[in-house]
């Protein structure tokens with residue numbers, strides 16, 4: 001009878017067999033980037049049939065399992081690293097990042113605190129320091145699962161800062177209804193964060209935007225003043241530093257002035273756009289970013305690291321402690337002078353945490369930040385080129401400015417109901433598998449949204465995208 005350890009750890013030969021099969025698959029996957037369809041030709045019924053099975057109580061041959069992974073899991077996956085994956089602001093992924101995640105899982109650190117994971121904690125503290133330096137911010141923070149969680153953590157910190165009793169008594173400690181200010185372009189994670197923080201989605205007040213889709217600082221000023229006079233409690237202003245729809249960057253410096261005047265917390269949602277400070281052509285657009293009270297960043301967007309990896313930075317980390325620090329006997333840090341008492345659970349919602357920092361640490365060392373900066377700049381130049389191609393054409397129409405790497409446009413050839421036509425086009429292009437787009441509403445106009453957040457995209461890919469939309473347009477009656 002084999003022991004559980006023998007059964008679950010396998011012997012070296014079997015480990016090597018699986019490890020080599022996995023490495024072969026990964027190498028093949030990266031070798032063929034761009035050759036596969038962006039979107040798989042699969043139906044929900046086919047996937048359910050292929051992947052449904054009874055609970056596997058007994059072991060199966062591992063080669064069969066790997067084959068099943070390739071036949072159904074891989075075949076049923078969108079290729080997010082494809083150079084013509086224009087769908088979302090998301091990670092194109094790298095080989096180094098994939099290897100780092102593999103190493104992190106093998107090392108299996110539980111990054112709760114220095115005591116539990118001395119090296120991983122030190123690496124994460126180093127990486128957070130690097131990210132902070134990149135965006136020129138003074139403060140501290142931690143890695144979280146992504147931008148949504150970073151926004152939530154920041155909103156919790158802002159709420160805790162609004163009243164010292166909130167963490168204990170909840171929002172009933174506040175002297176009036178809480179208000180969170182955000183532009184109409186704000187990511188959906190902000191109302192979700194308001195709901196999770198107990199403020200409620202209705203607490204989010206939409207501040208109008210100007211013609212560039214940037215928050216109107218004067219309107220914000222008036223709204224905060226009105227709310228204060230009515231006895232409401234302004235909690236936080238959320239500035240877009242690269243909005244998810246168009247890449248709009250709110251006038252952060254002007255918003256910081258308003259917030260300073262009213263003594264309100266300013267958060268920058270820089271999950272998508274923040275790392276564009278590395279790109280010389282747009283750097284000055286982020287003036288004021290150093291003045292915010294907190295900031296969300298997503299290394300799993302424009303640092304090209306694999307999901308999941310977000311970061312929240314806060315100027316005054318005691319606000320995080322106020323929101324999250326809570327102790328229990330079983331986590332009491334018993335330490336000696338050689339040990340650090342640092343514990344991530346004092347600064348964020350998670351206790352058990354994976355070693356997310358390793359993929360940033362390895363990527364920065366393997367590529368150098370200069371190469372990553374050049375890739376971001378290249379993406380921005382490509383977005384400008386796509387905007388030019390749209391503007392120069394007779395059949396496309398651009399619907400929004402292009403401050404970063406997102407182009408919102410529509411096919412206007414053929415006339416008719418442009419919203420209905422472009423909705424149909426979007427589906428056809430997605431299903432065609434040559435390029436993948438998403439959508440946004442710009443006012444009342446349905447826009448095709450091309451996001452260039454991918455170090456593999458070239459100018460040739462832009463031409464293929466436009467050709468593909470035109471080709472699809474010919475198939476729409």
Ligand SMILES: Cc1ncc(COP(=O)(O)O)c(C=O)c1O
Pocket residue numbers: 089145146147148149151187189242243244269270271272273298310
């Ligand atoms: C501006 C912005 N904020 C927040 C998020 C949410 O990030 P995540 O998907 O990592 O939770 C996104 C995602 O696209 C975003 O673009």
